Amino acid sequence: MTRPRHFVLAAGGTGGHMVPAAALAEELIRRGHRVALVSDERGVRFPGLFDGVQTHVLPAGRFSGGPVGWAKAAREMWRGRAMARQLYRTFTPAAVIGFGGYPAFPALAAAFAEKIPTAIHEQNAVLGRVNRLVAARVDAIATSYAETQRLKPKLLGKTHCVGNPVRDNVLALRAKPYPLLEEDGIFRVLVTGGSQGASVLSQVVPDGLALLPVAFRRRLQVTHQARIEDIDAARAKYAELDIAADLATYLPDLPEHLGWAHVVIARAGASTIAELTVAGRPAILVPLPSATDDHQTANAREMTLAGGARTIAQRQFTPSELAKQMQKLGLDPEALENAAGRARACGKPDAARDLADLVESLDAPSIALPVGPVVRKEAFA
Template sequence: MKTGAHYLVAAGGTGGHMVPAHAVARELERRGARVSLITDARGARLPGLFGGNDRHIIDAASIGRNPLKWPGAMWKIAKGRRQAAGILRDDPPAAVIGFGGYPVLPAMIEAAKAGIPTLIHEQNAVLGRVNRVLQGRVDAIATSFVQTSRLSAADKADFTGNPVRGDVAALARSDFPLFDDVMPLRVLVLGGSLGATVLSEVVPRGLAALPEPLRQRLQVMQQAREEDIADLAAAYRDSGIPADLSTYMEDVPAALARAHLFIGRAGASTIAELTAAGRPAILVPLPIATDDHQAANTAEMVAAGGAVMLRQDKFTPEALAAQIAAMVAKPETLANAAARAKSVGRPDAAIRVADMAERLAGFISRAQESET
């Protein structure tokens, strides 16, 4: 539906919040809408997102555990609310859509106060702190998982999945890369937007421990922290495993398209991309993630048979090598895991969230939405 409406998207400054926000923005624009963004300074710096959109940077802060920092945080939040109120007044949107992160709080509070329709999207299987505060104030909630913990306003919630970029969603229409007893095994290793030291320490040693015939077939693409790159390169060089290493992977969709096996963290966007593309995975949840939400994120994919979850304290070179050997023992085992991963994917999540936004804004009814 071509609406010509204006939507305001609010998202915090991490890729986990900004990428699904970007995906929904592009879907709304495809329908003829205009989209602007409220974020913080970190969000504005993320490359490849919201190019060409009006951007508003506001003040935001978290209320941490240190009481000495509370006055400063409250002052920033109050300032952010004043900034958000001005943005809403100067360019009123048909609806405001929040994707988590601290800049979302002042934007959504002011939108609700002004009577503007409000929608929040939760990426994780555990409702985030900001969304917990907002769930009683907003009009609707989109969830990425059928089961979402800490959700008390379930009557407002619709399951949509977690929006992924269009080039990732397109992988849902592609077959799993051919893999047999002689072809290279292409392994993709990601540890979130900045890499993870534990992956740099364990993965090369685990791959080196594989039987020689399999080790000789490995092709690795790995993202790592800048301070880990030199040691990581030396480890792969010593084991004779070809590896393409980088501190920032610009084209994740292309890497996913080639990969037979993923090893890495279990952030919400990672799970959404793996299941949309249909890629089997060995997942190592971040142990310090709030409410252990990364472990919760793995549950559906693991239950479907598309992934194995290893807690970080059990993530050893020996355990990794044993798991990989089991997954690739027969070519059909890996392909079957890929199909099971895809069975829980939601490549149309951006469409579903955009439908919710249009319905809130009065441009689409539930009957119309059910036909899309």
């Protein structure tokens, strides 16, 4: 029987950090542990991710804005470190796990000072800035990809490829077959640009779909997540082109839409790739060009090389290029289903379990490693 312990998860406030942290929290709680979350104001307000979990907001500055900005960030980090040390003396964690983002840094720095075991999880195929800062000092590094750029070779001995945990309702899609696609049946397309949407998708996708052969275009049923400033123009464009489309700025039931989608057009964020591969859905990926270290292009590489996706650089993402790739994917049902299988083969459905095993082992080194909480929301002043 698992010995109940306390664990602190520290994550920046974006979905890419928060979703895998929430998946690990669910797995640890199922095992009888107590979990606390350290994040920023954005992270503790994510709807539905950390319900019933003790949460703490710590100050954490961003190192930008020149010397003045750096000095201010250092002060905020030091203040957050002190507050985290105070938290650890009452919550007594067996380990602290960082998921990247600046709010994770003071929590990990406090763990180093208190000699608490630590681990980091990297969602992307390129080690992020905060994870690079602490990688040499943590006890274990968990990665989502077998090859992670900017990870120093000398750290590989404590590195474990576990994958990127996904939500339970996405994991459930793996047990369901790829949606039946009849030759003249409805062809469902899901367009999503991540938690903030993506203007380029709203600008290009309607015109690209309009270039498809008429018989194919009439079969389309599009669900499109758009930015609030783009949604009206995108809706009008779909109507003008006579393409059936539902648009929203937020899709709370995204896993349901993913479940029936035949093709997904999306950015290549870490959580998006993890969900596509666990569910087994072929995709056309348009990496965000401004992503740090171009990590979205790196994220898309494995799925693309396997034949489960087609990647189009944003500078080449035109209506004609999208139409060409859509026809290659969509006009041959057998090829499309084969692409779905290749995407699925890249998935790591046991990521939450394997990451939880690794985290538990930090407090019990003899464990072999695989290659009901108190509700209290606090914000430190």
